[in-house]
Amino acid sequence: MHREIAKGVYYVGVDDHHTELFENLWALPHGVSYNSYLIVDEKVALIECVKEPWSAEWLANIREIVDPSKIDYVIINHMEPDHTGALPDLAKVAKKAVMVYTYKASDMQKSFYNVPLREKIVEDLEELSLGSRTLRFIHAQFLHWPETMMTYDTQECVLFSCDAFGSFGALNGSHFDDEIDMRMVESESRRYLSAIITSYLKFIRQGIAKIKGLNLELKLVAPSHGPIYRRNPMWIVDHYLEWSSPDLEKNCIIIYGSMYGFTYRIAMMLKKQLAELGVEVKTHNVSYSEMSRIITDTMRAGVIVFGSPTYDAFPFPRIQTVIDEMETKRFAKRPIGLFGTYGWGGGGIKKLQEQLEGLGFSILDPVISVHGQPTPQEVGNCRRLAQVIADLIR
Ligand SMILES: Cc1cc2nc3c(=O)[nH]c(=O)nc-3n(C[C@H](O)[C@H](O)[C@H](O)COP(=O)(O)O)c2cc1C
Ligand SMILES: [Fe+2]
Ligand SMILES: [Fe+2]
Known part of the structure; x- marks a missing residue:
């Protein structure tokens, strides 16, 4: 099932209620979501894939909106297989799609999957026009891998922040912060940050400083796990800042x-x-x-x-x-x-x-x-x- 979250921007991600341990390490008592977004403009861009066993459900979500053969770009913010495992399945049906990612992601992609799609390597702050809107790519090194970036939709003011600002917990059809019990989100996002990103706290703070320095208008913060923030997009940014603080x-x-x-x-x-x-x-x-x-x-x-x-x-x-x-x-x-x-x-x-x-x-x-x-x-x-x-x- 898909859902339009902003004009021409669709949630096409999936819930995982099966995996007991994220990365085979961290408990998932409430599941986890692999968020993926489809932008339909003059060009069609897909942001993130999902974990491999969910590729059929994910492709079905996409097909509710467009035929995957129409996808022009697959934007890969991060190569970790919870976001790329389904890429080989996509490559079979989205044959004209161009993979958009950083230089370091290119190397990883070739060693992980080597799919027969063309690639476009983007520099920090490079832009890509989809027709009426432009995407801007913001490199976010070590948030939490070396190849990671974020993507910003300059028309709808959506920050696709990847693992940063993510949370454990499946969405169960409630995609937005104003549809979910925020006490649960608070504990699950803090636990997510602590389990996944604690080695790179400094990079969380650098990433947030970079975003603030760019003065992006943020109508939606749309991470790759957990809820999308629209009631108060800065809630999760400020919490990440607090939780990554060096002050004990x-x-x-x-x-x-x-x-x-x-x-x-x-x-x-x-x-x-x-x-x-x-x-x-x-x-x-x-x-x-x-x-x-x-x-x-x-x-x-x-x-x-x-x-x-x-x-x-x-x-x-x-x-x-x-x-x-x-x-x-x-x-x-x-x-x-x-x-x-x-x-x-x-x-x-x-x-x-x-x-x-x-x-x-x-x-x-x-x-x-x-x-x-x-x-x-x-x-x-x-x-x-x-x-x-x-x-x-x-
Ligand atoms: C499997 C096992 C191995 C132990 N090895 C040692 C040991 O090498 N040296 C020692 O002084 N006590 C050893 N003990 C004794 C415990 O350290 C001691 O009984 C301790 O007070 C148990 O505390 P606990 O009830 O909080 O587990 C061992 C006890 C067990 C059950
Ligand atoms: Fe990751
Ligand atoms: Fe992830």
């Missing part, structure tokens, strides 16, 4: 793992002590919290605290996974608190400390390493750590 939040997150409850009880004690000191504190049990939620809550937390039992002389395996994410996602450096329990020789907490210091994080004193149940002195140490954290956050 005045809060603390405790991420812990626990097999039998020893470490868990210390996590809860520390949480209570922090709360009594007026610190806003969230907790995640690494075994039950989905990773993208942990990343979302951790990426800008003022202080991070890890709690881990020793497991075969190492930290709890899933705690290790969070630290790997913090490294690859280039988390801003900040103080980290550590506590843990052990049954005999210990060592998990010491290894965590060495590793985090090696990554450039500072470790708060005291580090709490408990043999079984905490002694009264260790309970006092916990309280001291809570005080140190409270003082830092204030």
Whole structure:
């Protein structure tokens, strides 16, 4: 099913309610949409394709408006296969279409698919006339791949922003911000940004500065996942700006793992002590919290605290996974608190400390390493750590 979203601009994207993990990593409890847009002017331009298994549904949406053989341009803002997997199927029926993309996308296209369509490589801010309207291409390097660009319809003032300003969550026929529960959009777009783009926060801010510098009138922000913003197109831009800010939040997150409850009880004690000191504190049990939620809550937390039992002389395996994410996602450096329990020789907490210091994080004193149940002195140490954290956050 298609829908006209502006004069001559049609939504022809699809909902995915089948994929459980986006990129086979991030949970999709509400699905996800692969947005694609068709512009019908003197020339016909298609913006983005969809993920490969949805090509038949997508081509059917296009056929409701035009025969795909009439498509003049396929504008590919980004080569990731959630937006290009269906390109080979399109190429079979849109034989005269010219692929429009950046120089770096050209190289990727050839190595990914090598479809028998002609290509047009566009420079930053280059324009392409479709007849009554002109499209302008805005390179957006590392938002979130090196070849990424955005496309702007200068007549209808629509910014096709690709993954930037995107959100998890299928659309279910409600395409616009004024048709969807915005509390859900807020949490799903923040989780999307945190999972997909956290490694490139600087590029989000550069991209937004570039868009603002171009003084584009924005009637619609139309990303490649999630809702289209028309009631308040700047809502998502401003939220992306806030979520990518290098300023840390005045809060603390405790991420812990626990097999039998020893470490868990210390996590809860520390949480209570922090709360009594007026610190806003969230907790995640690494075994039950989905990773993208942990990343979302951790990426800008003022202080991070890890709690881990020793497991075969190492930290709890899933705690290790969070630290790997913090490294690859280039988390801003900040103080980290550590506590843990052990049954005999210990060592998990010491290894965590060495590793985090090696990554450039500072470790708060005291580090709490408990043999079984905490002694009264260790309970006092916990309280001291809570005080140190409270003082830092204030
Ligand atoms: C599979 C497994 C491996 C463990 N490996 C170690 C170890 O190498 N060194 C150690 O001191 N304790 C080890 N322990 C003991 C735990 O670290 C200790 O019981 C801890 O307090 C458990 O905390 P939890 O209840 O929060 O999981 C191990 C326990 C389990 C179940
Ligand atoms: Fe992407
Ligand atoms: Fe995407």
